[in-house]
Amino acid sequence: MKRLLIPLAAAGLSAAALAVPANAAPSWSTDNLLPKPADAYSAAYFWLDSNGAALRKATQYNLDTKSVPKIVSSGSNGAPDGKPGMTGPTGTTKPGLSKNVNLPKTIGKVFFLDKAGQYRWCSATSIQARNRNLVATAGHCVFANGKDDVYDKWIFVPGYYKGRAPWGVYAGAYAFTAYDLDTYDDYDGDFAFVAVHNGFVLNGEKQVSKADFDKWVGDKWAKDVEISPAEYQKCKDLNGGETADCWAKLATTADVVGPDYPSKKRAFKEVSKEQYDKAPTGNGNGAKEPDKIVVDQVTESEYKAYKGLGYRKIDALGNYTISHYFLGYWVKESTKTLYYKTVFTVGIAKDMGRLGDVVGGQGVAWNQPLGQQVTAFGYPSAPHPDGDRPFSGVTPKWCAGKTATKSYQVNTFKVETHQLLKCSMTPGADGGPWLIRYDNGKRTGYVNGVTSVFLDSDGNGRIDYISSAIFDSEVADVYAKANYAATKKIVGPNGELLK
Known part of the structure; x- marks a missing residue:
């Protein structure tokens, strides 16, 4: 090559100590x-x-x-x-x-x-x-x-x-x-x-609780699965009332009532990120009350084709995600709703050494x-x-x-x-x-x-x-x-x- 260099010993490099003059060009x-x-x-x-x-x-x-x-x-x-x-x-x-x-x-x-x-x-x-x-x-x-x-x-x-x-x-x-x-x-x-x-390999995935999901450092995603009214009621009973894991999705806000209405239930309606950001906070610490954000991990083709209210973003791991923003309302008990359960999943990796x-x-x-x-x-x-x-x-x-x-x-x-x-x-x-x-x-x-x-x-x-x-x-x-x-x-x- 074109640079004057210091010869190295033939005995290997593991213990080599290189001394380069202060005015020498780096190699x-x-x-x-x-x-x-x-x-x-x-x-x-x-x-x-x-x-x-x-x-x-x-x-x-x-x-x-x-x-x-x-x-x-x-x-x-x-x-x-x-x-x-x-x-x-x-x-x-x-x-x-x-x-x-x-x-x-x-x-x-x-x-x-x-x-x-x-x-x-x-x-x-x-x-x-x-x-x-x-x-x-x-x-x-x-x-x-x-x-x-x-x-x-x-x-x-x-x-x-x-x-x-x-x-x-x-x-x-x-x-x-x-x-x-x-x-x-x-x-x-x-x-x-x-x-x-x-090195590492991906070694499967497992469903975890919301608490473990929040603590997990690594790949993770949440996905909503539709459930029956009976499964929703069972989930509520198991968790002692309203729960972040199981929830009712509202199609319209026509039957919204106040918190004192005698026969009411909580339901969530999806809004755009802009509407969500403009919604007032209500719990004293800057958070909206109540609210819900669900992040779905999707394929590249689903990401590009999506036309709904959700907010599209490629996350730090390179995943294609769509974030859905929901605001909560009190509605009449008779209001028609769909029921969902949020499944929290983490990806497991295995160290290869x-x-x-x-x-x-x-x-x-x-x-x-x-x-x-x-x-x-x-x-x-x-x-x-x-x-x-x-x-x-x-x-x-x-x-x-x-x-x-x-x-x-x-x-x-x-x-x-x-x-x-x-x-x-x-x-x-x-x-x-x-x-x-x-x-x-x-x-x-x-x-x-x-x-x-x-x-x-x-x-x-x-x-x-x-x-x-x-x-x-x-x-x-x-x-x-x-x-x-x-x-x-x-x-x-x-x-x-x-x-």
């Missing part, structure tokens, strides 16, 4: 993604809700170019800029023998919202880290066109398949990349290490010579430039071979030194790991690159090469910073959201 950059548990939960829930509907809706990330960029040999042999080094992998897969390439348990997809609000994904892998919490991917799958900007709702799903997250969803907390990528959108530094929180403990982590290598045998993995999906689309993006694919012995330039992305691999994977494989010394039985190796750019070397409308940043001392330096990032458990033992 790394870091940005917050979702450091707060509540925000991390919200992002993960956004993708998991409705059986992973948002996950299935996502499409592969698209490079900011209308055509496949051209490559030019830089004439350099890509000599390392420091001592070679690596940190070993950890795995949770038992060794085995196979004539085919076994897919690593560590690989998966990262999902995020791009700056246009589109649902996107790239490829990635879990890597070794002292806190068992790091993901390696392409920098352009985390950082939006440089300038200290990161994508929204960023998560990693190892083993992703058709909207399913078999080992949980891991929300990104902190992202680390090369200073030049973050600042200048320079793809010589197109890599990122992301520290993720503990640290990423590296669940799926393991690939090793990381730097300052290795070019011309190495590598196995590259990813989820290719986009068509070739000629329109042919051989990949669906549903399952991971792989390429194996030796990288070129010379580094290459890709002027479109300010690349001066990329390593090159002959491979026909298309976009969607962005961020997928390049593993050297891949052990097919253990399904582990050392990440020595991540897919960055897709290339058509002969101009025939077919992608035939992919390129990656060269993992040198700068990459090792960024990895050393990410290696110390501490993240959190975001779901408690009872499935509640932790603060």
Whole structure:
């Protein structure tokens, strides 16, 4: 890369102490993604809700170019800029023998919202880290066109398949990349290490009392269910009179009477939010007396089609909600009403633990010579430039071979030194790991690159090469910073959201 760096020892990074002169330009950059548990939960829930509907809706990330960029040999042999080094992998897969390439348990997809609000994904892998919490991917799958900007709702799903997250969803907390990528959108530094929180899965739901509903921190919703007059009376008797859980809905206000009327009952009429806000308060502490607000969680299509009095809002968890506002009246006992019971429900989540403990982590290598045998993995999906689309993006694919012995330039992305691999994977494989010394039985190796750019070397409308940043001392330096990032458990033992 283009920056003078301090070589790192080959013995690993877990205890490395880096000293950078005060006047030296930084080699790394870091940005917050979702450091707060509540925000991390919200992002993960956004993708998991409705059986992973948002996950299935996502499409592969698209490079900011209308055509496949051209490559030019830089004439350099890509000599390392420091001592070679690596940190070993950890795995949770038992060794085995196979004539085919076994897919690593560590690989998966990262999902995020791009700056246009589109649902996107790239490829990635879990890597070794002292806190068992790091993901390696392409920098352009985390950082939006440089300038200290990161994508929204960023998560990693190892083993992703058709909207399913078999080992949980891991929300990104902190992202680390090369200073030049973050600042200048320079793809010589197109890599990122992301520290993720503990993963979780949605683990069902349960009905609770109104008191427990109010105390619950996490996903929750209320829904009205129509009941018979007898069920309504039973509910009143059980609760000693009027209750917030069971109530009568009034169609009109024609039979409204005063509180002294001898034969009366309480009923509620739905009004608009504006009418509700204008209604007088009556209990001395600023609340309306009586009143009722019911929040329904609906689908996106129901949300868009709704034309009633309710107030539409997308809540902090990304749910589509319609809030119904009711004011209470005394009406004649003979007034025709419908009876409802409010059912209070909370969503339960299950903590899956640290990423590296669940799926393991690939090793990381730097300052290795070019011309190495590598196995590259990813989820290719986009068509070739000629329109042919051989990949669906549903399952991971792989390429194996030796990288070129010379580094290459890709002027479109300010690349001066990329390593090159002959491979026909298309976009969607962005961020997928390049593993050297891949052990097919253990399904582990050392990440020595991540897919960055897709290339058509002969101009025939077919992608035939992919390129990656060269993992040198700068990459090792960024990895050393990410290696110390501490993240959190975001779901408690009872499935509640932790603060």
